[in-house]
Amino acid sequence: MAVYVYSIAEESHPLRLDDVTGVGEPPSELRTVTAGALCAVVSDAPDDLRPKRRDLNAHQQVQDRLMKDGTVLPLRFGLTAPDDDAVRTALEERGAEYADRLRALKGCAEYHLKVMQDEEALLRQILEASSVARQLNDEIRRGTAGPDAPLALGELVAQEVHARQQALAAGVVEALRPFSREEDSSQPTGSDFLSVSFLVPDDQEELFLATELSLANQMGDEFQFRLNGPLPPYSFV
Missing domain, CATH: 3.30.910 (Protein Binding, DinI Protein; Chain A)
Structure with a gap:
């Protein structure tokens, strides 16, 4: 199943996501994919993903929740990957770039x-x-x-x-x-x-x-x- 990607953060981020859910109907459960010092917040991607109000709000609520506890790279609505392995590979291959941007966005x-x-x-x-x-x-x-x-x-x-x-x-x-x-x-x-x-x-x-x-x-x-x-x-x- 395709994977919906919300944000990238440092592995040390608290990632308190118990009170939010992801896109889709019924709402998808959030999880993380980790590679080295970075992690991505993801969920299963619904087959009929479109920019509906419910899903746009869910995407935004995930970003807001994560930003309360630390710096994240908030990805725009609609970004998907084939599976968790593809997300992990992206984190490994572009890890230095993501880490640089996290430092640039810290406290902003x-x-x-x-x-x-x-x-x-x-x-x-x-x-x-x-x-x-x-x-x-x-x-x-x-x-x-x-x-x-x-x-x-x-x-x-x-x-x-x-x-x-x-x-x-x-x-x-x-x-x-x-x-x-x-x-x-x-x-x-x-x-x-x-x-x-x-x-x-x-x-x-x-x-x-x-x-x-x-x-x-x-x-x-x-x-x-x-x-x-x-x-x-x-x-x-």
Whole structure:
């Protein structure tokens, strides 16, 4: 039977798992596979594994339970192996790499930050700052613009939006970087211009949170900061 893999930890981790169960219906029983100084928390994998709420919650509860007692490498939902021997072989072959990451993640949690800006406020700023954009916009509204004016205005605005939001994103990351050990940016979606994860040490958590709140207040109501955490450090495994 295929094996579902949740996390990798040092063999010395307490691994207190009596109060949690694994994925599947009925819930699967958790066990460990050990190789040298490392172990993996696994269970039997259900045949019809899909990202259903019940299984996603079960996966997360295992990570949360393990993180209460020590450092783990939390693997993303859905990782399976053919059997316990395959898991053991992976631990043996990549043991040094896993041990390095465990040391890097020790005493840390992940915080994920997304930031968006009100589009109307941003457009107003661009029109106020750019005489060319303002003139094109006025001509379009009066009906005196040439046929290429809407395209020209759209391209100009898009360039300004990109430049401004790139600068804003860099500024936010730069302000929070001193309180994190690592960062991992992802492609923003929707109206967001920033999507980034920070690996925050426990002793820097208060400063990180205070700085994020201060940034949100300084940038004003036209910006929306959405901070999620503390989380298992999935982005840094």
